[in-house]
Structure formats: structure tokens, C-alpha cells
Amino acid sequence: MNRKPSLPAELLPAELLNAEQGVSLWRDAWLRLKRNPMAVAGGAVLILLALLAVLTPWIAPYDYRAQNLALGAAPPSAAHWFGTDTLGRDLLTHILWGGRISLAVGLVATGVALVIGVLYGTIAGYAGGRVDAAMMRLVDILYALPFMIFIILLMVIFGRNILLLFLAIGAVEWLTMARIVRGQVQALKQQEFIEAAVSLGLSRWTIIRRHLIPNTLGPVIVYTTLTIPSVMLLEAFLSFLGLGIQPPASSWGLLISYGAETMEEYPWLLIFPGCALSLTLFSLNFLGDGLRDALDPRTAKD
Amino acid sequence: MLRFILYRLLQAIPVLLVVVTATFFLVRLAPGGPFSAEKAVPPEVLRALEARYHLDQPLSAQYLGYLGDLLHGDFGPSFRYPGRSVDEMIFSGLPTTAELGLYALLIALVLGTTAGVIAALRPNTAQDYLPMSAAMIGVCLPSFLLGPLLLLVFGVWLEWVPVSGWGNVPGDKILPALTLASGYTAYVARLSRGGMLEVMSQDYIRTARAKGLPEWVVVIKHGLRGGLIPVVAFAGPAFAGLLSGSFVVETIFQIPGLGRFYVQAAFNRDYTMIMGTTVFFAVLIVAFNLLADIAAVWLNPRLRHQYRKPAA
Numbered sequence: 045m046n047r048k049p050s051l052p053a054e055l056l057p058a059e060l061l062n063a064e065q066g067v068s069l070w071r072d073a074w075l076r077l078k079r080n081p082m083a084v085a086g087g088a089v090l091i092l093l094a095l096l097a098v099l100t101p102w103i104a105p106y107d108y109r110a111q112n113l114a115l116g117a118a119p120p121s122a123a124h125w126f127g128t129d130t131l132g133r134d135l136l137t138h139i140l141w142g143g144r145i146s147l148a149v150g151l152v153a154t155g156v157a158l159v160i161g162v163l164y165g166t167i168a169g170y171a172g173g174r175v176d177a178a179m180m181r182l183v184d185i186l187y188a189l190p191f192m193i194f195i196i197l198l199m200v201i202f203g204r205n206i207l208l209l210f211l212a213i214g215a216v217e218w219l220t221m222a223r224i225v226r227g228q229v230q231a232l233k234q235q236e237f238i239e240a241a242v243s244l245g246l247s248r249w250t251i252i253r254r255h256l257i258p259n260t261l262g263p264v265i266v267y268t269t270l271t272i273p274s275v276m277l278l279e280a281f282l283s284f285l286g287l288g289i290q291p292p293a294s295s296w297g298l299l300i301s302y303g304a305e306t307m308e309e310y311p312w313l314l315i316f317p318g319c320a321l322s323l324t325l326f327s328l329n330f331l332g333d334g335l336r337d338a339l340d341p342r343t344a345k346d
Numbered sequence: 347m348l349r350f351i352l353y354r355l356l357q358a359i360p361v362l363l364v365v366v367t368a369t370f371f372l373v374r375l376a377p378g379g380p381f382s383a384e385k386a387v388p389p390e391v392l393r394a395l396e397a398r399y400h401l402d403q404p405l406s407a408q409y410l411g412y413l414g415d416l417l418h419g420d421f422g423p424s425f426r427y428p429g430r431s432v433d434e435m436i437f438s439g440l441p442t443t444a445e446l447g448l449y450a451l452l453i454a455l456v457l458g459t460t461a462g463v464i465a466a467l468r469p470n471t472a473q474d475y476l477p478m479s480a481a482m483i484g485v486c487l488p489s490f491l492l493g494p495l496l497l498l499v500f501g502v503w504l505e506w507v508p509v510s511g512w513g514n515v516p517g518d519k520i521l522p523a524l525t526l527a528s529g530y531t532a533y534v535a536r537l538s539r540g541g542m543l544e545v546m547s548q549d550y551i552r553t554a555r556a557k558g559l560p561e562w563v564v565v566i567k568h569g570l571r572g573g574l575i576p577v578v579a580f581a582g583p584a585f586a587g588l589l590s591g592s593f594v595v596e597t598i599f600q601i602p603g604l605g606r607f608y609v610q611a612a613f614n615r616d617y618t619m620i621m622g623t624t625v626f627f628a629v630l631i632v633a634f635n636l637l638a639d640i641a642a643v644w645l646n647p648r649l650r651h652q653y654r655k656p657a658a
Contacts, residue, residue: 200613
């Protein structure tokens with residue numbers, strides 16, 4: 045019943061050892077994940093943040109555009125929990141709306157990277173030989189390119205278009221995903237069930253879709269969870285430079301950038317958006333680390 | 347070894363060529379030019395400017411001309427700052443950036459490796475969780491947030507250090523170096539922990555212990571050599587990144603390094619400056635990756651056989 049004989053028994057959850065029947069990879073992973081308090085906390089925070097982002101239009105305490113110039117920048121109070129900015133706009137409202145954008149950029153750009161990376165890696169790994177060599181040399185060359193500079197150039201040249209931002213970030217982040225998937229597929233290709241599929245006369249595309257891609261899901265999920273925070277950082281960095289999200293839309297990077305300018309007089313404008321970004325990044329990283337330990341015991345930290 | 351170095355140098359040529367070509371055509375085919383921002387330049391002045399910087403020639407001629415200059419190590423004149431060459435501007439900022447980068451790298455390597463090794467010696471205990479949680483903070487607090495926060499606490503509230511400048515007052519180099527180092531330190535800590543965990547379970551470590559060597563000799567002499575391989579692989583490209591300057595840290599702390607040129611050049615459409623900084627960065631990356639790979643082969647004898655001549 046133990047699917048991973050290389051792992052010492054004391055590391056396995058008790059439920060797993062007592063189980064009479066085989067335990068699926070997913071159930072096994074879920075049991076491991078549940079025992080990791082940081083990962084569970086990270087997941088809970090993320091669910092909460094996602095709910096807040098979805099419900100923002102209904103729960104935001106003030107109108108997004110409402111200004112109160114007479115009030116100006118006020119410290120946190122009962123009426124404005126996180127204070128207001130120099131135009132008298134409610135900071136909590138802006139953090140909620142900015143969070144929607146920051147999270148959306150994280151998800152969509154990671155999605156772009158995921159699709160390109162998985163397809164590219166699977167094709168390279170399955171084709172093998174010269175096709176594989178050529179495809180991976182291309183990845184090597186792209187790795188060496190100064191992408192940050194290219195993204196900055198793109199944003200300066202073509203304007204601050206949010207679609208372009210998704211594409212630009214996604215186009216950078218797929219490289220590592222492609223490498224991981226290719227390695228997995230290369231190993232899977234040798235196994236009997238793929239030979240069986242070939243001898244059954246399945247088409248290449250069906251084998252890739254039905255047998256190869258589902259078996260690479262573990263590492264792909266892990267790497268995806270760890271890509272989202274790095275994408276969100278990239279967006280925040282670009283917005284900090286004034287190259288990402290454009291006012292009046294808002295993102296956490298943009299709010300931090302304003303906060304940093306006025307931090308000596310109005311420190312809360314820096315601290316609250318900073319906390320929002322850091323909390324999200326913490327949660328994603330802890331969940332990602334937990335998932336890696338749970339889904340991929342060979343590369344687990346312990 | 348020589349074979350390996352030659353092979354890697356040959357591999358660098360297409361990479362650099364792709365960088366030069368892609369950047370060259372990307373900036374020139376984009377709408378807007380270096381002189382379009384200036385208010386109402388008379389047409390004859392514009393023509394004179396374009397002639398001076400060869401912008402009136404066909405693209406292919408400009409491209410070949412640029413490649414030719416590049417082979418002589420000439421990045422050309424800056425479009426934005428008349429009378430200054432790109433080489434001169436890059437090398438005027440480099441010493442400051444290099445000093446800052448060196449401090450940050452030293453902090454990252456010393457603090458990061460120490461934390462990683464300490465954590466790896468007793469995995470899954472408080473001795474492991476504490477330094478690794480601290481490293482997670484380094485990963486999740488980006489420099490554009492950490493820098494202002496440190497300034498706010500130590501510069502504005504506590505007034506322990508000056509809020510900006512570089513080399514004017516003693517102590518003004520501490521915060522920039524720490525800010526720049528934090529992310530790298532966290533990464534080094536995680537890498538060295540992983541590397542050490544793997545090495546310390548190897549048979550040769552058991553042998554060293556069985557010989558009766560003291561534990562610290564086992565860790566430092568036998569463990570570190572193998573355990574630090576991932577750190578060495580990371581340190582190469584990391585130092586290349588540090589040498590090319592950090593726009594964020596240099597802006598926040600008002601340091602006259604070369605990080606600001608990257609963003610300024612893009613905003614100004616300063617074609618030669620964009621090309622110069624990009625090529626400079628690409629050369630650094632390629633060079634330091636090569637150095638890191640050489641160091642990895644030197645640290646790990648098992649990699650060496652791959653690059654020996656095959657037996658005839």
C-alpha cells in the first residue's frame with residue numbers, strides 16, 4: 045500500500061500507515077498538507093483574500109472615486125479604518141480595489157505562463173532528439189536575455205496596457221515551467237503505460253493530452269503556486285516604477301509607490317498596502333512550500 | 347576544462363547576438379523617437395540631429411554600423427546627453443554600483459550560508475524553523491517596500507542613520523546594502539539549507555564521522571564543499587545582477603550608481619543608452635554564469651568527466 049517505499053515510515057501520516065487500501069496520490073498529498081500548519085494558514089488567508097476581492101464592489105466602505113479634499117490625509121480612525129490619502133480617499137477601499145487588480149494580474153499572467161510552459165515542455169520532452177535539443181537551446185537563449193529591460197521597454201513604448209502587462213509577464217515566467225515539464229515528460233515517456241498507449245494505437249496528441257499532461261500535474265501545481273507570488277512582485281515592481289497599472293485604477297504596487305513618497309508625513313499610506321502585499325506573498329509562499337512537500341516527496345525539504 | 351570553457355564561450359556568441367539584434371530592432375521599430383519628446387524642433391535641426399546620429403540611414407546600415415562599433419567596445423554617443431558617450435556614463439556609475447553590490451553580496455553570502463547551514467544541521471526543529479522563517483520575510487518583503495520601511499524606522503523615527511546619500515556621512519551605506527542584500531540573503535539561506543541537507547546524508551559524511559572527526563570538521567571541511575554548490579551556481583548570476591545596479595535601491599537612497607540609466611534610457615528613447623546598458627548587462631550575465639559553472643565543476647569532481655576528451 046505504501047506507494048513510496050523510499051520514504052521512512054515515521055514521516056508518513058498515521059492514517060496512511062493504517063489504511064488497508066491503496067491511497068491515491070491526491071489523498072496522500074492532502075493528508076500531508078493538513079499536517080503543515082503554515083501551509084493551512086496560508087491557504088485560509090488566500091481564500092479570505094479571494095473572497096474579499098470578489099466581494100469588493102459590495103463591501104468596500106466608500107465609493108472608489110470619492111474624494112474628500114477637506115479631510116486630506118487623515119490617520120486611521122473609526123470612519124476610515126486604514127486612514128485616507130492626500131486627496132481624502134479611503135485607503136481601505138483602495139487596498140480592496142487594488143487587491144483585485146494585483147490578484148488578477150498574478151492569476152492571469154501565471155495562467156499565460158502555465159499554458160505556454162506546459163505545452164512547450166510536453167512537446168519538447170515527448171518529441172525528444174533534435175526537436176527537443178533545438179527547443180531547449182531556445183529556452184537557454186531566452187534565459188540569458190535581460191527580460192526586465194525588455195518589459196520596461198515594452199511598457200514604455202506601447203503604453204501601460206494591462207493586457208500587454210499580462211502577456212509580458214507571462215512570456216517571461218513560462219521558461220522554468222517548460223523545463224520542469226520537459227524533465228517530467230522525459231521520465232514518463234519511458235514507462236510501460238505510455239508504451240501500452242502507443243501499442244493501442246492512440247494518436248500522439250491523445251497520449252499527450254490524456255496520459256502525459258495529467259501525470260505532470262504535481263510539480264506543475266507546486267511551481268504554479270510559487271510563480272504567482274513572483275508575478276505579483278513583478279507587477280508591483282512595475283507599478284512602483286510607474287510602468288504597470290495606471291491611475292485611476294490601482295494596485296498594491298502603485299499604492300506602495302505613493303506611500304513611499306509621503307511616508308515621512310503619512311506613514312500609514314506605506315504600511316497598510318505594504319502589509320497587504322507581504323501577507324499575500326507570505327501565504328502563497330507557505331502554501332507553495334507546503335504543496336511541494338506534500339506532492340513531491342522526493343524534493344521535499346525533509 | 348579548457349574544452350568546457352571554450353564550448354561555453356562559443357555558446358555565448360548567439361546569446362549576445364540575439365540580445366543585440368532584438369533590442370536594436372525593438373527600440374527602433376517602436377513609435378516615437380529620441381527627439382520626438384522635445385518641444386517643436388525645427389525640421390532642419392531635426393534633420394541635422396538625425397544625420398549626426400546616423401538615424402537618416404536605412405535600418406540595415408545602422409545595424410551593421412552599430413555592430414561594427416560594438417566590436418571595438420564603442421557603445422556610441424548618448425542621444426539624450428549631448429557630448430557624453432554611453433561608455434563614459436556606464437563607467438562613471440559602475441564604481442558606486444559595484445561597491446554597493448559587493449557589500450550586498452558579502453552580506454548575503456555570509457548571513458545566508460550561516461543561516462542555511464545552522465538550519466540544515468537540525469532539520470524540523472526550532473533551530474531550523476527560526477532562520478527559515480526569517481528567510482521567508484526576506485523573500486516576501488521586496489526592496490521597494492523594505493527600503494522605505496527601513497528608512498522610516500531607522501532614518502526618520504530613530505534618526506540613527508541619514509535618510510539618503512552615499513559616502514557623505516559615516517553609516518549611510520548600511521541601509522542600502524541591507525535592503526539590497528535581503529532578497530539575496532533569503533535565497534542563499536534556502537539554497538544552502540537544501541544543499542547541506544542533501545550532502546549531510548551522503549555516505550562520505552558517515553565515513554568522516556566514523557573516522558572520529560569532530561563534528562565541526564565534518565560540517566565545514568567535508569559538508570560545505572558539496573553543500574554550497576547550489577549557492578555558487580546562484581551567486582554568479584546574482585552578482586551580475588548586482589553589478590548592473592538596482593534602480594529601486596539607488597532611487598530610494600539617492601545613490602549615483604548606474605541602475606537609474608536602465609529606466610531613464612527607456613523613458614527617454616535614448617537608443618544608444620538602451621543598447622549600451624542592455625548589452626552590458628547581457629555580457630555580465632554570460633560572464634558570471636560561466637564563472638559560476640567553472641566554480642561548480644571545480645567543487646564537484648563528478649561533473650569533470652563530462653568535459654574530458656572522449657577516449658578514442
